[in-house]
Amino acid sequence: MRPYSLIAPAKINLYLEILGDRSDGYHELAMVMQSVALADQITLRANGTARIQVFCDHPDVPADQTNLAYRAADLMANTYAEAYRQFGGVDIRIDKQIPVGAGLAGGSTNAAAVLVGLDLMWGIGITQIELQDLGAQLGSDVPFCIAGGTAIATGRGEVLSPLPPVDQLYVVLAKYQSLSVSTAWAYKTYRQRFEEAYIREGDRLSDKRNAMKSGALVSAIDQADHGQIGKRLYNDFEKIVLEEHPQVAALKAAMAACDPLGCLMSGSGPTVFALAETQEQADRIATEVRSVIPDSDLKLWVTQLYHHGIHLAPH
Numbered sequence: 001m002r003p004y005s006l007i008a009p010a011k012i013n014l015y016l017e018i019l020g021d022r023s024d025g026y027h028e029l030a031m032v033m034q035s036v037a038l039a040d041q042i043t044l045r046a047n048g049t050a051r052i053q054v055f056c057d058h059p060d061v062p063a064d065q066t067n068l069a070y071r072a073a074d075l076m077a078n079t080y081a082e083a084y085r086q087f088g089g090v091d092i093r094i095d096k097q098i099p100v101g102a103g104l105a106g107g108s109t110n111a112a113a114v115l116v117g118l119d120l121m122w123g124i125g126i127t128q129i130e131l132q133d134l135g136a137q138l139g140s141d142v143p144f145c146i147a148g149g150t151a152i153a154t155g156r157g158e159v160l161s162p163l164p165p166v167d168q169l170y171v172v173l174a175k176y177q178s179l180s181v182s183t184a185w186a187y188k189t190y191r192q193r194f195e196e197a198y199i200r201e202g203d204r205l206s207d208k209r210n211a212m213k214s215g216a217l218v219s220a221i222d223q224a225d226h227g228q229i230g231k232r233l234y235n236d237f238e239k240i241v242l243e244e245h246p247q248v249a250a251l252k253a254a255m256a257a258c259d260p261l262g263c264l265m266s267g268s269g270p271t272v273f274a275l276a277e278t279q280e281q282a283d284r285i286a287t288e289v290r291s292v293i294p295d296s297d298l299k300l301w302v303t304q305l306y307h308h309g310i311h312l313a314p315h
């Protein structure tokens with residue numbers, strides 16, 4: 001059987017607001033999510049055994065059963081046991097380009113690629129909605145990673161409503177290689193630090209300083225108003241992560257000083273991104289940030305908005 005290679009794009013959060021807590025222990029969110037062209041490549045190969053194996057040469061990515069790509073294949077094998085019996089085990093090779101523990105959904109997009117890829121390989125024909133339901137069992141970001149593009153995400157992040165694609169803006173991503181932030185830590189710390197600042201509205205907790213401002217960003221996206229898109233970026237996690245890691249605060253300040261359309265930390269961090277109108281502007285921002293922060297631990301990428309989720313790699 002021929003191998004299947006898939007492109008698994010990273011995401012950034014253009015808007016992330018924590019609206020309250022939920023009975024399942026997760027948090028209710030209002031987000032605007034956006035795919036970027038920076039992507040991992042996932043290759044699936046039938047291995048003629050009954051085993052699922054993960055291969056990845058990135059030192060921070062586990063190759064065992066804790067890998068989200070492994071867990072996605074295991075979920076497919078359990079859900080579609082007949083297909084698994086027929087086609088057997090699979091080798092999953094991860095070519096890791098997305099930084100790990102970065103707030104860019106690296107693990108989630110790998111899991112999404114395995115769901116989409118095994119559906120193709122096993123010829124099942126699962127609908128996108130069904131694939132996203134499966135994905136939600138693996139992580140809150142997985143359903144978005146399957147569909148990609150630009151979308152409003154609510155619930156715990158799995159309830160999606162697509163937005164029109166934003167034109168081709170460029171994105172500078174910046175991350176200290178040795179610094180990662182755990183998503184669970186970010187949610188826990190947000191609750192601890194900001195509980196007093198919440199105002200109770202019935203059974204919803206909301207931080208009135210930015211409550212429900214996502215509408216302005218969504219209108220800006222609808223109107224393709226790049227200036228307003230840049231001005232309306234927001235992330236509730238930014239304050240706690242920037243306080244905990246002053247070097248990330250300095251990085252964001254250095255980016256903001258380059259006059260981008262806007263800049264923000266993505267997800268639970270610590271990657272900071274800047275939006276730019278042209279590739280030249282993005283290159284200039286990257287060069288200026290590098291000259292202000294010559295630290296070799298700081299990594300920069302110039303990429304662009306991406307209008308697709310998981311798809312087959314071109315031959």
Ligand SMILES: C[C@](O)(CO)[C@H](O)COP(=O)(O)OP(=O)(O)OC[C@H]1O[C@@H](n2ccc(N)nc2=O)[C@H](O)[C@@H]1O
Nearest residue numbers: 025026027108139140141142156157183184187267268
């Ligand atoms: C920060 C974001 O990346 C924004 O897109 C996501 O909310 C995180 O998505 P994810 O990595 O897929 O997260 P999950 O694997 O579902 O959950 C990791 C941990 O984050 C917390 N979590 C996540 C999502 C959510 N809506 N509420 C939460 O409290 C939970 O403590 C959970 O144990």
Ligand SMILES: Nc1ncnc2c1ncn2[C@@H]1O[C@H](COP(=O)(O)OP(=O)(O)OP(=O)(O)O)[C@@H](O)[C@H]1O
Nearest residue numbers: 067068100101102103104105106107110141183267
């Ligand atoms: N396929 C995978 N790729 C990257 N990390 C993985 C993978 N599977 C498991 N992990 C583990 O998950 C942890 C989080 O990595 P990941 O890159 O997904 O974080 P993230 O980008 O912050 O995610 P998110 O934005 O969804 O919160 C890492 O510490 C890593 O050990």
